[in-house]
Amino acid sequence: MRVLLVDDEEELVSTLSERLELRGVANDWTxxxxxxxxxxxxxxxxxxxxxxxxxxxxxxxxxxxMRERWPGxxxxxxxxxxxxxxxxxxxxxxxxxxxLKPVDVDELLALMQVAGDKARP
Amino acid sequence: xxHPLGDDQAREQAAFFGRVTASVTHEIKNHLALINEYNxxxxxxxxxxxxxxxxDPERLAGLSAEVRKQVRQAGDIVGQLNRxxxxxxxxxxxxxxGELTATFTALSARRAQRRRIELSLALPESAPKLVCQPFLxxxxxxxxxxxVLETCPEGTRLTIGLGxxxxxxxxxxxxxxxxxxxxxxxxxxxxxxxxxxxxxxxxGGLALVLGPASAGMAQE
Numbered sequence: 001m002r003v004l005l006v007d008d009e010e011e012l013v014s015t016l017s018e019r020l021e022l023r024g025v026a027n028d029w030t031x032x033x034x035x036x037x038x039x040x041x042x043x044x045x046x047x048x049x050x051x052x053x054x055x056x057x058x059x060x061x062x063x064x065x066m067r068e069r070w071p072g073x074x075x076x077x078x079x080x081x082x083x084x085x086x087x088x089x090x091x092x093x094x095x096x097x098x099x100l101k102p103v104d105v106d107e108l109l110a111l112m113q114v115a116g117d118k119a120r121p
Numbered sequence: 122x123x124h125p126l127g128d129d130q131a132r133e134q135a136a137f138f139g140r141v142t143a144s145v146t147h148e149i150k151n152h153l154a155l156i157n158e159y160n161x162x163x164x165x166x167x168x169x170x171x172x173x174x175x176x177d178p179e180r181l182a183g184l185s186a187e188v189r190k191q192v193r194q195a196g197d198i199v200g201q202l203n204r205x206x207x208x209x210x211x212x213x214x215x216x217x218x219g220e221l222t223a224t225f226t227a228l229s230a231r232r233a234q235r236r237r238i239e240l241s242l243a244l245p246e247s248a249p250k251l252v253c254q255p256f257l258x259x260x261x262x263x264x265x266x267x268x269v270l271e272t273c274p275e276g277t278r279l280t281i282g283l284g285x286x287x288x289x290x291x292x293x294x295x296x297x298x299x300x301x302x303x304x305x306x307x308x309x310x311x312x313x314x315x316x317x318x319x320x321x322x323x324x325g326g327l328a329l330v331l332g333p334a335s336a337g338m339a340q341e
Contacts, residue, residue, distance in 0.1 A: 009151065011155055011158075011187070012151075012154065012155060012158060015155070015158040015159065015161075015162055016158070018162055018165075019158075019161060019162055019165050022162075022165045022166070022168075022169055023165075053235075055234075055235050055236055055237045055275070056237065056275070080147065080150065080151070080154075101154065102154035102157060102158060105161065
């Protein structure tokens with residue numbers, strides 16, 4: 001399993017990356033949605049963990065582009081905001097799961113393990 | 122009970138207070154989240170060490186330094202939020218424009234950063250002082266910033282500077298010479314209250330020209 005982490009908060013995303021690595025999960029990270037799309041085009045990933053609140057393309061823009069180009073990709077969107085609008089927009093744009101920031105690394109892994117056996121419709 | 126400033130003015134001020142508080146508490150939450158993450162990583166490294174993995178002292182020292190940095194940054198922004206909260210204490214007081222500009226910049230940095238714009242300060246050694254309600258001046262800066270962020274190109278630096286001397290101190294918002302638009306961004310009641318006007322600056326930026334200063338900066 002290989003995971004791509006996309007979050008504009010570099011210290012947060014790099015720490016999550018290191019914690020996943022310590023649990024044996026191969027991963028890469030970036031701080032922009034644009035770069036995330038470029039990395040997906042270069043390498044195969046099983047999961048993307050995507051922050052919804054980012055400047056530029058933004059999480060929602062990146063999510064829509066990812067879903068369009070890689071329909072089978074599993075995407076977890078994360079946000080520090082608890083608004084129903086964010087939740088609805090993320091799911092409507094094709095996110096598989098939704099987590100609140102800061103991401104609990106064990107919760108994320110449990111989610112991936114549970115979902116791992118189920119093929120994306 | 123009717124607010125002495127009128128409903129619209131009271132609403133605008135309450136909205137500003139709420140917006141700043143929401144943004145800053147979000148920022149504080151981010152610092153706390155990072156401290157929590159560093160703590161989690163430390164626990165992970167110790168658990169890995171218990172399983173036989175080497176423990177790198179430099180990595181631990183690095184994590185400790187990161188925690189200190191986050192605590193200091195959170196403390197700084199809490200201090201600025203406290204200054205902001207006290208800006209409503211008095212209807213008029215002598216305000217150091219340098220300190221007020223620094224507080225405003227600290228409170229607004231994250232908002233600008235979300236639009237990929239870096240805020241910076243350009244203050245003279247001795248800043249003018251002005252008698253006004255600091256909260257209203259902060260509100261004026263906020264309205265101006267909101268308008269400027271709409272026209273300041275992404276990836277640029279927005280400098281907030283002070284000039285104009287004691288007669289008519291100027292708070293200048295300059296985005297590297299890019300033409301900035303801000304017409305109508307400041308409600309007339311606010312300009313009247315501050316004895317201020319909005320002007321195009323020779324740099325291409327926008328200047329909030331304030332009433333005569335009470336002390337401080339040497340005449341230019």
